[in-house]
Amino acid sequence: MSQPSLSLRLAAAGLLVIGAPAGLAAAPPGGHVVITEVVVDSGASTLEITGADFDFGQDLTVTLGEIGDVTSFCTADFTPPQTILCDFSGTGLPPAGDYLLTVSTGPGQSKNAEYDLTLGAAGPAGPPGPAGVLGFYTVSAVAVAAGGGVVETITAEALCGAGDAVVGGGFTHALEEGGHSMPQDVTSAPNGAGTGWVGLIQRIMPAGSSLTVWARCADLTP
Numbered sequence: 001m002s003q004p005s006l007s008l009r010l011a012a013a014g015l016l017v018i019g020a021p022a023g024l025a026a027a028p029p030g031g032h033v034v035i036t037e038v039v040v041d042s043g044a045s046t047l048e049i050t051g052a053d054f055d056f057g058q059d060l061t062v063t064l065g066e067i068g069d070v071t072s073f074c075t076a077d078f079t080p081p082q083t084i085l086c087d088f089s090g091t092g093l094p095p096a097g098d099y100l101l102t103v104s105t106g107p108g109q110s111k112n113a114e115y116d117l118t119l120g121a122a123g124p125a126g127p128p129g130p131a132g133v134l135g136f137y138t139v140s141a142v143a144v145a146a147g148g149g150v151v152e153t154i155t156a157e158a159l160c161g162a163g164d165a166v167v168g169g170g171f172t173h174a175l176e177e178g179g180h181s182m183p184q185d186v187t188s189a190p191n192g193a194g195t196g197w198v199g200l201i202q203r204i205m206p207a208g209s210s211l212t213v214w215a216r217c218a219d220l221t222p
Helices: 006-012
Strands: 034-041 046-052 061-064 074-077 082-087 097-104 112-119 135-144 151-159 165-174 185-190 196-204 210-219
Touching: 034 097, 034 112, 046 097, 046 112, 151 210, 165 185, 165 196
Parallel strands: none
Antiparallel strands: 034 046, 046 082, 061 097, 074 082, 097 112, 135 151, 135 210, 151 196, 165 210, 185 196, 196 210
């Protein structure tokens, strides 16, 4: 009886042998390009990028925001801790501003790292924004006619607290008994500074006739 072939004997023993395609090497352990620190030397016009796995993947590419590809300025040292030194001494550092620095060794998330980089000194602090509204309240002011049977003007101004702003207002006019003329001039409006409300009425008014002006204020005081 002839002996079974080698492949049959391996199958009988429960072994399965699959040949790998020629030229296909085992993949290295996975990595992830990481930027841990960027040091800007304004005097030397250099950027030193520190991180890991800068040699993971394909060729190294460094980009700097709208400046674009700056790889030609950069030299990598893959000795841990890995660094990339970008030397701009011949041209000077890019203009001051905020840039997105990217180190890439190929497509895919694991082969790309980003870093928010600011070049140049920070600008002066901007003016503070408008104060928030803490609440609302109403204030009032009263003016009283002296009378005398002639056209008289009375006016009053209701003012908000210091630092607060007027958001509305109006007035009421109480004509004492014996008054009969039609108003000749009436004003109801915020004052020029936006801090209160002004009311005015002009007519023949008996003594004691009153003008009450009110203002609705926003409390902006911290």
